Amino acid sequence: MTITSKRIIKLLSASLCPVILSSCLLQGPWSYTPEEEEAYRGIYTLAYLISDRPVSSLCFKRLLALNESMSEDFAFYDSATVKVSGEFSGIDTTITLSPESSSPNCFEGPSDLKPSKGESYSLVADIVWDSSGTKVKSHFSAKANIPSVFSIQHVFAPLASGDFKEVERGDTAYTLSYPNDFNSYKFTSKYDNSVRGGFYSIHYDNISGGENTDNSVNQMLKDFLDSAMLVYSSLDSIVNGGFSANISFDDINSLDTIFIPSYTVPLTNVRFFFYATDEAFVDFENKTLASAEDPRIKAESNVEGGAGLFSGIAVDTFSLYINYTEDDKTQFYSSSAVSHCRDTSWSTKACRQYLPTYCKSSNYKTDECFALAISTALENDFSWDSLIPASADSATKESFRNAGESLYCLANNFPTSDSYCSTFYKECQESEEKNSCKDSLWTYCADNNWNISSKPQCGTALISRYRLQNIHSTVIKKVVNKWCEENTNDTQCKY
Numbered sequence: 428m429t430i431t432s433k434r435i436i437k438l439l440s441a442s443l444c445p446v447i448l449s450s451c452l453l454q455g456p457w458s459y460t461p462e463e464e465e466a467y468r469g470i471y472t473l474a475y476l477i478s479d480r481p482v483s484s485l486c487f488k489r490l491l492a493l494n495e496s497m498s499e500d501f502a503f504y505d506s507a508t509v510k511v512s513g514e515f516s517g518i519d520t521t522i523t524l525s526p527e528s529s530s531p532n533c534f535e536g537p538s539d540l541k542p543s544k545g546e547s548y549s550l551v552a553d554i555v556w557d558s559s560g561t562k563v564k565s566h567f568s569a570k571a572n573i574p575s576v577f578s579i580q581h582v583f584a585p586l587a588s589g590d591f592k593e594v595e596r597g598d599t600a601y602t603l604s605y606p607n608d609f610n611s612y613k614f615t616s617k618y619d620n621s622v623r624g625g626f627y628s629i630h631y632d633n634i635s636g637g638e639n640t641d642n643s644v645n646q647m648l649k650d651f652l653d654s655a656m657l658v659y660s661s662l663d664s665i666v667n668g669g670f671s672a673n674i675s676f677d678d679i680n681s682l683d684t685i686f687i688p689s690y691t692v693p694l695t696n697v698r699f700f701f702y703a704t705d706e707a708f709v710d711f712e713n714k715t716l717a718s719a720e721d722p723r724i725k726a727e728s729n730v731e732g733g734a735g736l737f738s739g740i741a742v743d744t745f746s747l748y749i750n751y752t753e754d755d756k757t758q759f760y761s762s763s764a765v766s767h768c769r770d771t772s773w774s775t776k777a778c779r780q781y782l783p784t785y786c787k788s789s790n791y792k793t794d795e796c797f798a799l800a801i802s803t804a805l806e807n808d809f810s811w812d813s814l815i816p817a818s819a820d821s822a823t824k825e826s827f828r829n830a831g832e833s834l835y836c837l838a839n840n841f842p843t844s845d846s847y848c849s850t851f852y853k854e855c856q857e858s859e860e861k862n863s864c865k866d867s868l869w870t871y872c873a874d875n876n877w878n879i880s881s882k883p884q885c886g887t888a889l890i891s892r893y894r895l896q897n898i899h900s901t902v903i904k905k906v907v908n909k910w911c912e913e914n915t916n917d918t919q920c921k922y
Contacts, residue, residue, distance in 0.1 A: 470554060470565055472735035477702070477742050478544045478573050482511060482536030485524060487554060488735075489532075498902040500877040502531040504556040513548035515540035529876045542739070545575035545621070550737045557901060569707075569730045573739035576619040577703035582745055585610035585689055599748045604641040604755055608690035614701065614745065615684050618673075622703040622741070624712065625682050626670040630700065631693040633664045634784065637759035639751060642690035658691060661760035661767065662777040672709050692749055694757065699745045708738040761785070769795070776874055801831025802838065805845075833864070837871050840884045856887050857918045861895045879910065886910045890919035 467490075474485035489503045512521040516539065524534035542548060552567045583591040584600035587607050594600055603610060616625075640655035648656070659666050673682045685701065707729040715736070718726040728734045751757055765785055768778035773795060786796035791803075797815060804811035811831065815824050836848035837855065854864035869892050872885035879886035892898065893907050911920035 467734045469558070470556070470567070470733055472550075472552070472567055472569065472730045472733055472737060474550060474569075474571075474735070474737045475740055476511070476542045476548055476571055476573060476738070477740045479541050480742070481538045481541055482515075482522065482524065483527070484530075484533050484535070485509065485511075485550070486530070486533040487552070489556070494899055496898045496900040496903065498900045499530070499532065500873075501902050501906050502526065503902045504532075504554045505562065506555045507534075507552065508554075509534045509550075509552045511536065511548055511550050514543055514546045517543075529878065542573055544573050544577070544741050546739075547572050548739060557905075565732065567730055567733045569737035571707060571729075571737045571739035572621065572705045574618065574621040574623075574703045574705060574741040576617060577622055577701075577741040577743060578617050579614050579701055579743045579745050580617045581613075581615045582747075583613040583615075584747075585612060594747065596746055597748070599750050602639040602692070602694060602749055602751045602755055603689040604639060605643055605646045605690075608639070608642045609688060611686040611688045612692065613684050613686060614699070616682055616701070616703075616743075618682060618703060621705070622673055622682065623706045624670060624672045624704040624709040625685070626702050626704070627668040627685060627687070628700045628702075629666050629668070629687075629692065630698040631659065631664055631666070632696045633661055633760040633764070634788075635759070635761070636693050636695040636697075637757055637761075637763075638693050639690075639755045640758045641756040644690060655756065655758060657758060657760070657763055659693060659760075661764035662781055670712050672713060692747075694749050694751055694759075697747050697749050699747075701743050701745070703741040705739045707736060708740070711736040711738070761788070779870075779874055797827040798830035798834055801828060802834040805831065805835040806839070833867060837868050837884065840882070856884070859922050861891075865891055865895070879906075886914065887917055887919050890917065894919070894922060 469490070471488040471490070472486075473488060476482060487504075487507070491497070507526070509524040510521050511524065513519070515522060515536075518540070520540075522536045522540055524536050527533045527535050548571050550567070550569045550571070553564060554567075555562065555564045557563075582594050584594045584598075585591055585603060585607070587601075587603055589607075589610065591613065592600075600612075602608075638657050638659070640657070642658070644658055645652065645655045668687065671681050673680060675681075682703075687699070710727045710729070714724055715726040715728060715734075718724040726734070728736065730737055764778075764781055768775075768781065768785075771778060773779060773782060782795065782799060786793075786799050789796060791797070791800035791814060800814045801811040803809075804814060811828075815827055819827070832847050833851055836842070836845070836851040841848040841852040841856070843849075851864055854862055855868045858865070865888070868884065868888045872879075872882065872888045875882060875885065877885055877889060879889060889903070890907055890910060893903055911917060914920065
């Protein structure tokens with residue numbers, strides 16, 4: 428090694444040392460060690476009180492084991508007492524909530540008693556349930572405050588010229604095409620310090636509504652799309668906007684004006700819901716939910732004895748009719764829904780629930796509607812022969828007839844007065860083996876939330892599904908055992 432090279436190394440070493448030492452002092456992921464924390468394994472509370480709305484959807488969720496099947500259609504508890512105290516419709520009282528018929532782990536109150544803005548409420552719940560094989564009683568309590576002042580004061584609709592026009596509730600505004608669709612609707616609000624955060628949702632008409640597809644989304648993705656795409660699902664009718672805490676910067680508050688870009692607003696009848704939240708909701712968003720992605724953030728809950736959220740929310744709404752011109756590129760949700768459902772053979776729950784609406788609007792004139800048409804005719808004691816196209820051959824007619832009769836028999840608990848239901852009854856309710864009839868009945872019952880009290884055919888179906896699909900669920904096992912105790916003649920209970 429030469430003297431020159433030695434000098435260079437010394438110089439580099441001298442110059443790099445401070446850099447290396449200083450970099451060791453920089454904070455980053457390498458300087459953070461997660462703390463050992465015992466995971467919460469109990470019941471989560473997800474409960475909201477919304478001003479001037481009946482109390483509903485106060486839900487309790489049990490943490491499932493990794494190998495446990497979902498069982499949301501059945502109560503996971505043996506007993507539950509849920510009460511909320513405060514001022515309801517001007518009366519200071521305590522109301523006892525009842526399980527919702529389609530969601531027994533969620534609770535609702537009397538429809539005529541509604542919480543009010545500016546009031547405080549207390550939640551108390553006692554739940555007896557099976558925790559890892561041991562019966563326990565969990566006690567939860569929490570307080571929520573509904574913000575005192577919140578309303579939408581003024582709304583300004585964007586124009587193609589770049590200007591804005593103030594609109595009132597129920598007015599008509601026009602959709603904007605690219606590149607003007609990035610201009611936003613402006614909703615100015617009035618609120619006080621009790622409002623700690625806010626979010627909005629858009630309720631749209633997925634039957635007669637649609638979208639202007641000449642928008643920024645399609646423009647950005649045009650090289651990757653064969654045809655224009657919709658921003659929202661044609662099988663939904665509600666979309667939620669982002670949450671924002673009420674923060675200030677240079678005398679401007681984040682909730683002073685709520686901006687909703689034009690390209691996110693659908694066509695025809697649109698209703699905007701604006702929600703103002705309390706501090707508990709902000710903590711849940713910014714700490715509890717954020718902690719799932721960043722272990723440095725500690726989850727916080729205002730539920731004593733448990734985890735989750737009990738929050739008070741004030742709400743205001745604003746309706747508009749979003750019109751369009753013949754120059755706009757419009758696509759309507761109804762046609763998109765039918766196309767999507769045909770591509771998936773109507774195999775999803777959303778498509779199956781949409782099918783009656785579509786068939787009624789098309790007067791049952793398409794292939795996917797013939798079975799439903801026959802089932803509807805049988806329920807109303809009408810002749811169905813004329814519903815099938817005369818051009819259909821005998822095999823096709825027989826297939827439609829069989830599908831329609833099957834749908835009718837499954838939905839009406841296999842009436843003995845209709846002889847053709849006996850065959851379906853034997854396959855669905857008596858057969859020991861898995862078959863297509865059982866598959867159809869399981870799907871029907873799942874679409875109807877396994878409401879075995881009003882649909883007893885689904886009680887028998889649950890027994891066969893639990894056995895044949897080897898379902899692992901302590902909740903469903905309890906339901907199955909109870910059903911068989913109360914229905915000793917059920918054939919499926921004997922296998």
